[in-house]
């Protein structure tokens with residue numbers, strides 16, 4: 493009897509812990525969807541940290557300038573970075589991973605089997621990881637207020653990088669330093685731009701899946717999602733298409749909305765929803781497909797074998813109807829994210845994004861969307877013909893995204909402001925066809941929706957793009973494995989050849 497009571501007590505404790513874990517996780521990941529192509533973990537999934545990895549590389553802080561472009565502003569802040577000299581051999585190069593739009597993970601400088609750390613080991617490089625301003629713990633003003641966010645830009649981030657490197661040269665007494673930058677996704681673009689803007693500081697660069705072209709209406713994104721599904725299995729793409737057509741049809745009537753509410757386990761009745769909430773619903777269920785395709789089979793966490801295109805198509809085609817397939821995919825991802833219902837309330841997500849507390853749950857989203865409003869756009873609308881006719885139908889207009897800049901940050905944002913900002917970015921960096929850095933390796937995966945905005949053709953004799961057939965976002969950054977696609981193996985080889993030549997020249 494006592495034994496049974498003890499067991500019951502343990503079961504009760506476990507149940508409470510389970511509920512707590514679930515509540516915590518619900519709090520952290522309140523929606524399955526992508527926000528402007530970004531997942532809650534940031535564009536680049538955090539690397540797995542094996543339990544047997546030895547001591548953690550400690551956080552360090554660098555006194556960084558707040559504004560690099562105003563000489564009268566001498567305010568400073570502490571930028572977080574990590575440094576590992578475990579593989580360093582005197583005279584070896586300096587490898588620097590540029591942080592992107594999320595808190596960074598020191599695992600990047602700890603494990604020796606990533607593409608870049610295995611190279612560091614081979615050439616005796618010191619490795620650094622520098623967190624991006626306004627993400628993670630690198631908070632220049634301690635808040636995300638409108639007037640503070642004017643210091644958040646890729647230009648300032650690149651100047652941070654330049655300042656950091658010049659200071660390290662002094663601290664480490666490097667007489668002939670040779671800095672090679674690395675990065676993936678947004679930080680892949682930063683890596684390419686670092687070499688372009690600061691060629692005297694940065695010797696060479698690898699930029700994986702870097703969208704160096706800014707665009708407001710990023711219609712090419714969903715084209716790639718469709719093409720990736722279609723090239724895996726045309727039936728899968730067709731079934732998703734038919735499912736979405738059915739969703740659109742149901743969206744037109746009150747009975748239909750009732751059906752959608754229950755079919756997709758939506759928290760509140762869609763019949764009471766405003767148009768923006770309906771768009772948010774579409775964004776959520778299309779986001780299910782975006783999130784899988786963008787990371788499918790990257791050798792990291794759940795993407796290596798669980799959240800993959802083959803598994804997605806199994807769900808899509810395993811249901812008893814096309815609509816059922818779209819719902820099964822939704823159910824599957826809700827389970828993954830511990831969601832009890834799908835929250836598509838538009839105003840609530842805007843309110844969450846208005847929170848100016850740097851430590852808030854959606855703080856990194858607020859920073860990232862700020863950068864989309866001010867520099868990059870990158871909005872994944874359903875405006876392309878391919879997507880309208882073969883995939884989701886015309887569900888999400890570009891204006892839905894652009895209007896949010898005013899709603900989240902400040903009423904001074906007009907529709908035209910965002911378009912002007914994006915034009916300025918392309919003038920400043922010259923875009924994907926005007927890119928003029930040299931000694932840069934720029935891998936891109938054909939299944940990665942972001943590759944559309946990458947440097948796809950060499951713009952000069954020392955720009956080395958590599959095509960990786962059938963891989964997703966930043967696949968080359970993660971450890972190699974026996975199942976690597978031939979194109980990935982070839983790209984790894986190309987990157988290696990370039991980095992070796994730059995490291996030892």
Ligand SMILES: *[C@@H]1O[C@H](CO)[C@@H](O)[C@H](O)[C@H]1NC(C)=O
Nearest residue numbers: 555562563564565566567568
């Ligand atoms: C920063 O600038 C202010 C005003 O320009 C000046 O009074 C102050 O001494 C400066 N501080 C430092 C540390 O240079």
Ligand SMILES: *[C@@H]1O[C@H](CO)[C@@H](O)[C@H](O)[C@H]1NC(C)=O
Nearest residue numbers: 577660661662663664665666
């Ligand atoms: C750099 O040189 C200075 C002065 O010579 C010395 O104090 C310092 O320890 C050196 N630092 C390193 C990392 O070697």
Ligand SMILES: *[C@@H]1O[C@H](CO)[C@@H](O)[C@H](O)[C@H]1NC(C)=O
Nearest residue numbers: 743744765766767768770771
């Ligand atoms: C909502 O969308 C429908 C269909 O697209 C449109 O007819 C209606 O005018 C929109 N309502 C508002 C308030 O914008």
Ligand SMILES: *[C@@H]1O[C@H](CO)[C@@H](O)[C@H](O)[C@H]1NC(C)=O
Nearest residue numbers: 890891894895906907908911
């Ligand atoms: C915003 O500007 C774009 C590009 O000029 C235009 O296509 C779109 O219709 C505008 N939207 C609104 C709401 O004014």
Ligand SMILES: *[C@@H]1O[C@H](CO)[C@@H](O)[C@H](O)[C@H]1NC(C)=O
Nearest residue numbers: 687688689691927928929930
């Ligand atoms: C790229 O082109 C710009 C504008 O023509 C020029 O100022 C800059 O020096 C060039 N950069 C490199 C690395 O060639």
Ligand SMILES: *[C@@H]1O[C@H](CO)[C@@H](O)[C@H](O)[C@H]1NC(C)=O
Nearest residue numbers: 791796971972973974975976
């Ligand atoms: C993923 O990386 C590990 C090394 O961490 C490797 O052993 C494994 O084979 C890789 N898996 C795949 C599917 O590539």
Ligand SMILES: CC(=O)N[C@H]1CO[C@H](CO)[C@@H](O)[C@@H]1O
Nearest residue numbers: 936938948949950957958959
């Ligand atoms: C130069 C190069 O290989 N670029 C490739 C990048 O990926 C796209 C995939 O669509 C290819 O078309 C490019 O040729």
